[in-house]
Each structure stands twice: as C-alpha cells, then as structure tokens.
Amino acid sequence: MTPLDEARSFVVGLGSKLGSVEVPVADADGLVLAEDVVATEPVPGDDNAAMDGWGLRSADATEPGATLRVVGRQMAGLADPGLTVGPGEAVRIMTGAPIPAGVDAVEMVERTSVSDGNDRNEAVTFELSVPVGQFIRRAGEDVSPGQRVLPAGTRLTPAAIGVAVSVGRRRVTVVRRPRVGVVSTGDELVTEDRPLRTGELRDSNRPGLLAAVARMGAEAVDLGRVPDDEALIEAALLRGAEDCDLVLSSGGVSMGDADLVKVILARLGDMRWMQVAIKPAKPLAAGTVGSTPVVGLPGNPVSSHVSFMLFAAPLIARLAGRNDPILRLRATLVDGLAGRPAAEVNGRVDERTHFTRVLVESDDEGVWTARSAGGQGSHQLSTMALANGLATQPGGVAIEPGAEATILMLP
Numbered sequence: 001m002t003p004l005d006e007a008r009s010f011v012v013g014l015g016s017k018l019g020s021v022e023v024p025v026a027d028a029d030g031l032v033l034a035e036d037v038v039a040t041e042p043v044p045g046d047d048n049a050a051m052d053g054w055g056l057r058s059a060d061a062t063e064p065g066a067t068l069r070v071v072g073r074q075m076a077g078l079a080d081p082g083l084t085v086g087p088g089e090a091v092r093i094m095t096g097a098p099i100p101a102g103v104d105a106v107e108m109v110e111r112t113s114v115s116d117g118n119d120r121n122e123a124v125t126f127e128l129s130v131p132v133g134q135f136i137r138r139a140g141e142d143v144s145p146g147q148r149v150l151p152a153g154t155r156l157t158p159a160a161i162g163v164a165v166s167v168g169r170r171r172v173t174v175v176r177r178p179r180v181g182v183v184s185t186g187d188e189l190v191t192e193d194r195p196l197r198t199g200e201l202r203d204s205n206r207p208g209l210l211a212a213v214a215r216m217g218a219e220a221v222d223l224g225r226v227p228d229d230e231a232l233i234e235a236a237l238l239r240g241a242e243d244c245d246l247v248l249s250s251g252g253v254s255m256g257d258a259d260l261v262k263v264i265l266a267r268l269g270d271m272r273w274m275q276v277a278i279k280p281a282k283p284l285a286a287g288t289v290g291s292t293p294v295v296g297l298p299g300n301p302v303s304s305h306v307s308f309m310l311f312a313a314p315l316i317a318r319l320a321g322r323n324d325p326i327l328r329l330r331a332t333l334v335d336g337l338a339g340r341p342a343a344e345v346n347g348r349v350d351e352r353t354h355f356t357r358v359l360v361e362s363d364d365e366g367v368w369t370a371r372s373a374g375g376q377g378s379h380q381l382s383t384m385a386l387a388n389g390l391a392t393q394p395g396g397v398a399i400e401p402g403a404e405a406t407i408l409m410l411p
Contacts, residue, residue, distance in 0.1 A: 001277040011311040014293035017321045018176040030217035031174040032321035037150035039167035042140035047099040050135040055093040055103035061130040106135035175321035180213045181240035183223035184250040205250040241289040251299030254283040277352045280378035281306040301381040327409040331368035339398035354396040357387035
C-alpha cells in the first residue's frame, strides 16, 4: 500500500500555480493576489472625527465646565470646507467628518450638555477638560501613499477587499480561479426523478463533489454522468482535460471488471494507480492527460468525499496559489471511538490510518471535544453530512473515552 503522505505529495505535485488575471475587486473574494496592492492615496484622506460630538480648540476647555458658543455643524460627506472655529467656539461634528480649521480636539457628545437642547446658535458645556488631539483620526494614520498594504500571495478576504477599495483600487491582479471538471461513471447511477429499480443508485457523488469544488473557491464544471461505455467515458475525460485545469472522476478506479475509468486513463494518460493506506478511500488514481491533472476518486459515497478532502482539495489549493486547506486540531473524544484493541491482528499490522466521522464542538472556554457522528460504513453518506471533522485512528485502534485525537476539520 502507498503511505498517505506519499500519495498526497504525489497528487499535489501534479499541479502548479495557475497564471494571473485582472478582475474587478468585487469579484476577487477568496482569490490570491498575484502582485502587491500599493496605496496611491492616504487612508483616511483627511483628519476626521472619531466620535459623534463637538469639535473645539483644546485651549478653551482646559478645566471641567467650560462653555463654548456653537457656530455650526460638520457632517461626513456634507462637510463645509470654509467652516472655521475660533476662540470660545465649538462645532457639532459627526464621526468621519473632516476636522474644521481651528479645531484640535473632539469631545464625545455623551460628556457634554447643550443649554436648551438645541445645538444651533446655542452654547455647549463640557463636563471634562479636553486634551489636544482627542478623538481625531489623522490623515494617513491607517495607510500612507506608497505603502504596500496587501502583498502578493495574500488570499483576499472581505477585509482585504475593503482595504484594496479604500486605497483606490477597483481591479486587482490575482491567480486565476481554477476550473475543475467533475464526471461520474456507472450504469447503476440515476439522475432522473423517478423510483429506483433494483440495483440502481442516485448519482449523489457528482453534485456533492461539484459543491465541494465550489466551496474550495474553484469554478465547478459539470462533465455529467456517463454510463459504462468506453467511448463515452473517453470523450468526457478528454473534454475535461481540454477545458479544465483539473479533472475529477468518481468511480471506476478499483479492481472490478466494470471499472473502465482505470482502463481508459491508462490508455489516455500518464497515470499512477494506488492503494492508499487509509480507510475509507483506499483506491486512488492520479496522473495527467496531456498536461491536465486527473484524479480518479473511488465510487463509494463516503470514500469519494474523504478522497476529495485528502487529495483533491490540496491540489485545487495549489493551483489557486494557496496553502493546504486542511485545518488540524486536537480534541477530546467524549465517548471514545470504537476499534480493534491493537493494530496487530493475527501477526499482521494494520498500517492504514482510519478516518472516523465525528462532530466537533468547542465550549465557552475554547476546549475542543468530539464524538462519533454515527455509522462509519463507506456507503453511509448520512453520517458524513452530520460530521464536521475526521478523527484519525492509526491502525484502527480503539480510542478510550477522554483521550485526545487529531481531527481533520472538513472544509
């Protein structure tokens, strides 16, 4: 059997970071910057108020109880560029509004009172002394012109998109979004909305894998459900290899007589066939057709999803210029996990890593716990739907209640 780390390294090594493209920044969520974003303007662009309150000269409020005459109002977006505050005067000011001439401090409205409740042409009294610079944001305090605000290689999050827009960028150069084709094969698979006949199965892997691809931030390309026909399977695989950056197939890569995907890929491409030392998801095909990576996932529903997480997801991340997407953590197993008493059975050692579907939770103190999501058969997709992580069990050895295990969190 092929060790897990060796298989992962081989699959991820089939791809490399894709080329770059310029896109509107609003369409760049989740993509990776291919070049730096450099500020061409300061943020903020002007000295502005950090609070709703009053702008004043701090020299007029060196002691509690100072009372100043109100001479105007300064609003964010409706600022009066000619407004000036002189000695003994104050101006009503809103958060984000530019600081008028003469003002060197702002006091929050909660620490003031207006003589008759009307702040126009009246007086405002300050409960406390007001120091110079209080509640004023200085121009360029966050970002200065010429500053590299987002380096190449940054994955664009909502906050990063906000930063890019704040420095005047409307378009950014990013690593191209990977196009990932998904095809499922098998005469037994049904896509029609009708009752199943004996021996038939719903084609559940393909829509599930398409959703998994989209969740990885890639463009999911549906290559369809193909019956066990060599010509049709070959056409679908060649179409995917021509149009996509990666092709994923579901089913047809194990040792069965009808596993035609294996036969066709051996003819079309440079492939490696592996029995990976894991459970579930032991059979795996990986290689290239032309220059396009192709990964053949097993057909059992849970095996297909586990293989996607372990092999396809990190390959998609590499194409997109990102790091391995799998988050690992340690969690306490509340009820333990079932398994054999030892990895060695009848003189043979189980070298596989067993992955058990678990539900992981965190308490108010940040302590992670996990418990089995239910049945662990490779056909039991319902428990995969309930799980949010995979607990690792080396050799399939049982884990006692209260013991810790490494959990791979599902994307």
